[in-house]
Amino acid sequence: MKINRLKKVDSTNLEAQRLLDAGAVAPFVVFADEQTAGKGQGDHSWNAAPCMNLTCSFVLRPQLAVAEQYLVTVAASLAVKKTIQQLLPAVNPKIKWPNDVYVDDKKICGILISHKIIGSEIESSIIGIGLNVNQKVFPENIPNPVSMSQLSKKNYNIDEVLLILKKNIVEILNRVETDPIASVRYYTDNMYKLGEKSVYTVNGVQKLLTATGIDEYGGIVAEEDLL
C-alpha cells in the first residue's frame, strides 16, 4: 500500500479525498506530521501536536455492501486496539461506540470514516485515524485525553506505529469481510462500559445509555436513562 507522507496538510481526510478525486487508486494512506485543520466527529476539530502523534487516513476498498458499512468501523477500531496492545501489552484498550478507543476512562484515539457508495456497494472508504502517541501535555479543553507515551513513559517511532497499524487494518478488514459474526462478537466483547451507564452521542444527540451491544446495522443496542 502506497504511503503518501506529508509534512503539513489541512486534514489527511481532506487530502485523501482530493487524491481520490484526482484519480488516485486505492488502497493508499495519507500520513502527515502536522494537520492545520484536523477534523473530528460532528462539528469538532481534531487537535494533535505536530510530529508527536499519528494522524493518517487509509483509503481502502472494502468488499462490503452499503448496509454493512458499520463493519469498516468495527475493523478500524479493532485494528487500532490491536496496534496499541502490540506496542503496550500492559493495557487493554476498549472501544467506545461507535469508534473511539479508550484506555480506562481516557480517549487515546479518534476515528473519522466516510464512504463513497456506488449502487448498493461501498466503492471506497476513507478511514481517518488520530492516535495519541508521544504527546504528554494536552490543551485543557480536550476531554480526558491520554497518549501511549503517558501510559508507558516511553517514546515511540511514529513511522513504525503507522506500519504496524497499516498491517493490522488490512488484515482485520479482511477478517471482518470473511467472518463478520466473529468480528462483531469480538468488538462487542471489547466495548467500553458494556452493561454500564455512559454518555454517547447518537445522531448528534447526547444520551445516557447502558449499552449491551450493536445491531445488524452497527447501531448501539442499549437501555436509555434520563440525562
Ligand code: BTN
Ligand atoms: C473524533 O472526533 O474522535 C475523530 C477524530 C479523527 C481524527 C483523525 S486525525 C487524521 C484524520 N484527519 C482528520 O482530519 N481527522 C482524522
